[in-house]
Amino acid sequence: MADKFDVIVIGAGPGGYVAAIRAAQMGLKTACVEKWVNKEGKTVHGGTCLNVGCIPSKALLETSHKFVEARDHFAEIGIDLEAPKANVAKMLEFKNSVIAKNVGGISALFKANGVTALDGTGRVVGSKQVEVTGHDGEKSTFEADNIVIAAGSVPVEIPPTPLHEDIVVTSTGALEFTEVPKRLGVIGAGVIGLELGSVWSRLGAETVVLEAMDTFLPMVDTAIAKETQKLLKKQGLDIKLGARVTGSEIKGNEVTVKYSDKDGEQELTFDKLIVCVGRRPYTKGVVDESVGVGLDERGFIHVDDQCRTSVPGIYAIGDCVRGPMLAHKASEEGVMVADIIAGHKAEMNYDAIPSVIYTSPEVAWVGMNEQEAKAKGIEVKTGSFPFSANGRALANNAPEGMAKIIADAETDRILGVHIVSQHAGELIAQGVIAMEFGSSAEDLALTCYAHPSTSEAIHEAALAVDGHAIHMANRKKRK
Numbered sequence: 156m157a158d159k160f161d162v163i164v165i166g167a168g169p170g171g172y173v174a175a176i177r178a179a180q181m182g183l184k185t186a187c188v189e190k191w192v193n194k195e196g197k198t199v200h201g202g203t204c205l206n207v208g209c210i211p212s213k214a215l216l217e218t219s220h221k222f223v224e225a226r227d228h229f230a231e232i233g234i235d236l237e238a239p240k241a242n243v244a245k246m247l248e249f250k251n252s253v254i255a256k257n258v259g260g261i262s263a264l265f266k267a268n269g270v271t272a273l274d275g276t277g278r279v280v281g282s283k284q285v286e287v288t289g290h291d292g293e294k295s296t297f298e299a300d301n302i303v304i305a306a307g308s309v310p311v312e313i314p315p316t317p318l319h320e321d322i323v324v325t326s327t328g329a330l331e332f333t334e335v336p337k338r339l340g341v342i343g344a345g346v347i348g349l350e351l352g353s354v355w356s357r358l359g360a361e362t363v364v365l366e367a368m369d370t371f372l373p374m375v376d377t378a379i380a381k382e383t384q385k386l387l388k389k390q391g392l393d394i395k396l397g398a399r400v401t402g403s404e405i406k407g408n409e410v411t412v413k414y415s416d417k418d419g420e421q422e423l424t425f426d427k428l429i430v431c432v433g434r435r436p437y438t439k440g441v442v443d444e445s446v447g448v449g450l451d452e453r454g455f456i457h458v459d460d461q462c463r464t465s466v467p468g469i470y471a472i473g474d475c476v477r478g479p480m481l482a483h484k485a486s487e488e489g490v491m492v493a494d495i496i497a498g499h500k501a502e503m504n505y506d507a508i509p510s511v512i513y514t515s516p517e518v519a520w521v522g523m524n525e526q527e528a529k530a531k532g533i534e535v536k537t538g539s540f541p542f543s544a545n546g547r548a549l550a551n552n553a554p555e556g557m558a559k560i561i562a563d564a565e566t567d568r569i570l571g572v573h574i575v576s577q578h579a580g581e582l583i584a585q586g587v588i589a590m591e592f593g594s595s596a597e598d599l600a601l602t603c604y605a606h607p608s609t610s611e612a613i614h615e616a617a618l619a620v621d622g623h624a625i626h627m628a629n630r631k632k633r634k
């Protein structure tokens with residue numbers, strides 16, 4: 156038997172690495188096992204998020220956005236350029252350098268905080284035992300008073316469109332296209348479909364998104380979702396709703412996709428196809444059955460509100476448990492669990508987790524949307540404000556979008572904030588903080604906002620809840 160630890164974390168994604176650092180900060184002897192290796196065969200920390208998820212996708216979203224700004228919008232504000240060219244190889248090089256900086260940062264934080272990095276595949280073999288199979292196949296068993304499983308998730312694959320070399324790919328392959336596809340198909344108008352569809356569409360790919368559901372972004376407030384759909388369509392994304400993919404065929408370097416919609420059977424041919432129809436927990440084999448940790452039929456590990464599994468001392472966090480598959484949700488669960496192990500009372504507010512889709516403009520929301528609140532029988536009042544009436548948004552040449560606040564009609568408490576705008580992913584933090592503090596819409600309305608700032612649109616939306624937005628025709632007379 157090798158070393159004994161207070162805590163062993165399995166997986167070094169944003170759930171696991173944050174749990175490990177926090178546990179070490181709390182004075183606990185901590186190890187973190189990670190199996191991911193890079194192209195050079197070296198263990199890398201950061202999981203999906205840093206290697207093939209949040210960070211690389213945002214690097215490509217930013218570069219492709221800047222390219223579109225230069226190509227289509229600089230002339231509008233008085234900057235004349237020769238037609239810019241997209242250098243995909245350089246963009247990938249930039250993205251890879253961003254990944255390298257981020258993953259290197261986590262390994263450095265492990266060292267600085269005294270977290271022992273164990274390279275290899277971890278498996279819980281007893282309620283206090285983790286077996287680690289090194290990259291060379293050698294096995295060692297470690298003891299730990301507490302175990303945190305943060306094994307993450309992998310893309311869902313569907314039988315009609317089996318992956319095929321670099322033609323039919325998941326999000327991971329779509330971060331590596333070495334040239335802009337002429338015709339790009341995307342299956343799923345979810346977060347990944349819209350983000351990666353946008354990247355390649357901006358760089359010139361004719362992009363068709365096939366979405367099985369009839370409703371676009373059902374988790375977002377209907378008014379914001381409609382506005383987003385309109386704006387993305389204007390940018391050239393051809394989003395086909397109610398399109399259920401039924402089959403595909405590879406011929407040479409292209410793929411023909413069959414789908415059915417309200418008009419019957421259809422087919423389209425693409426040079427590349429991205430399958431992004433959701434992710435599934437990556438838990439197969441991570442716990443020996445004899446340990447008694449319960450999993451549901453889809454492979455999610457059963458946990459309570461504080462991420463305790465059915466076995467005392469074993470916790471699970473992040474994408475491999477219930478709740479939204481988001482990096483910040485995984486990290487907050489990591490902090491909560493480390494604090495609980497260290498003997499503190501800790502909990503998490505699952506009602507105030509923000510979501511952001513990094514299209515242009517961005518879509519961001521927290522809490523309930525209007526249709527959801529109404530379905531729950533809650534009487535609501537809402538306030539909306541268009542960015543076309545916000546001075547800073549006009550000066551930024553980014554007047555698209557709107558902000559909407561949903562408040563309880565009786566108590567005025569904020570139930571949700573939904574935004575589509577430039578930098579909505581930054582603006583949403585105001586909604587999250589307001590909801591964490593149990594604020595009313597009036598609390599935001601009575602707050603002094605810097606001018607000129609796009610945040611003023613949130614202020615105006617809060618004022619509009621009672622019909623008193625300043626920079627919009629008022630609906631009500633103040634009593």
Ligand code: FAD
Nearest residue numbers: 166168169170190202203208209277307473474480481482
């Ligand atoms: P992961 O990040 O998946 O990490 C799990 C780690 O555990 C991996 O490193 C894996 O190798 C390791 N592991 C698994 N099993 C074992 C084992 N047995 N032994 C050792 N190690 C093991 N979320 C956002 O919040 N914002 C975004 O902008 C965003 N963009 C995304 C873009 C894309 C293209 C994708 C695919 C995802 C994106 N996500 C985003 C989702 C986000 O990446 C995940 O929610 C997040 O990474 C989950 O963190 P995690 O720690 O639970 O799991």
Ligand code: NAD
Nearest residue numbers: 343344345346347348365366367400431432433434480511
């Ligand atoms: P998703 O659940 O967001 O969207 C999948 C979409 O595919 C859904 O709209 C679904 O109706 C559709 N679909 C499913 N089967 C289909 C079929 N056969 N034909 C056509 N459409 C079909 O999943 P995703 O986009 O793959 O993202 C996976 C996870 O990664 C999400 O949970 C998300 O939270 C996370 N993620 C987050 C971010 C972010 O926070 N910005 C970015 C990327 C990914």
